[in-house]
Amino acid sequence: VNCQEFVPALDPYLDDELSVLEVLRMQGHLLVCDRCRTMLESEAALHALLAADAVQDDLPPGLRDGILDRVRGASSGPVPLPSARRHSTAAHVLLAGLALVALVALLLVALLVPRVWRAGDMPPFAAEVAAKHRVYTEPSGPPLDLTTTDIQQLTASLERRVGFPVKAPRLVESGQHLVGGRVSSVADAPAAYLRYEWGGRPLSLFVIPPLPPARARGTEQVIEGVELYTARVSGITLVWWEDAERLYVAASTGSLTDLEAFAVLCVRSGPLDRSSDDPPAAARHG
């Protein structure tokens, strides 16, 4: 991919319309072209703004139930749809009051809860991590270096190859397990990549050397003394935090709640005990 081919493919790239091979080619070009990377960041920011705007409006109170009532009524005969414009003045006053309360509540919520839907804190690595999550979890994506459910074996292997400690949770709940990992890169730096299954969805964890502070803005919430940040890129939810001088980025198409729960487990997981006598799990190199 060269610059002439990259630019028209930007929208499909961010809209998840490219094949895995095309995504990899785009990413290959990004590694060598700062100008196109800047354009990508600009486009990704616009997408993030649109995504943030897209989830601003709550459903008017009573609309869902009203529809259901009318549908039930329609089962036994036609029922005219009351127009939302035909509310009485009193109803308007009541609705205005409710809207004001809802607006205040929304503002409070916006200030107090993680701002996953707001684009303000989207770091430059977000698009890259989201794209790699998608590529790595595609059935036809690049193979894992090591497929194993043994977290000790995987982290030891990755640490040897990336040259820094990797902390990752040992999942014990039903429906949650480690799949394997590989050496990757984020922002041109070596990264450890671990893939989990969480609630029937693939969950990616990237462990990266710390990036300059300016590249990870926006405080979200503090868990176990660690500041957690969130973002959403093209349908993929990202949660990231710094721990022991490493940047951890978890990505999934699942819910923010699931990712936060995973992050908490990761933060709480202490240094792995290499002498543990856990039974070794089956492993194969990919």
Next chain:
Amino acid sequence: VGGEVETAKVRRFEERVLVHVHDLYRAALRLTGQAPDAEDLVQETCLRAFQALDQLRHPGAAKVWVFSILRSVFLRHATRWSADNTHLSLEDLEGVALPAEVFRAMLARPSPFQAAVLEEIRQATLKLPLPYREAIILAHIGGFSYREMAQILEVPRGTVMSRLFRARRLLRAALREPLAHPSRVEPAP
């Protein structure tokens, strides 16, 4: 027996159509520009979807199907539900590209400013010509693929891509100098 059949149909309606009511409302709000109109549009869409529910062959396609109904109902009443007759102009937009740094600076401001930016993009979206507005709504609210959007809009996939590209160019242009220069949202010639 008839009652059980109707109860089952209402349950299917809830599972296949009503689960999308939030996205339908958000889309309707951006099509009509007014909350009461959006409510009317969603209600009429849902009732029509319920009446035609037996025509829905593939439950997995329910969202595309109900958004097609939403669009059809909206277009039928487009003169009544018109978001705005002042559109962004496509002229003089060649080469418009907003540096990532400008976006970052905009987004790095405190939240009141962010709210203003989001309001700005909402207003700019409402002023998009309908074909471009539809594309933005389906992509960012519906979360549809190009293929699904082509199905809803009844146009080729290439047209979807072209409309999305142009819509985003227009929005970039509208946001180039946020707040300070509202005149960038110009009436169509």
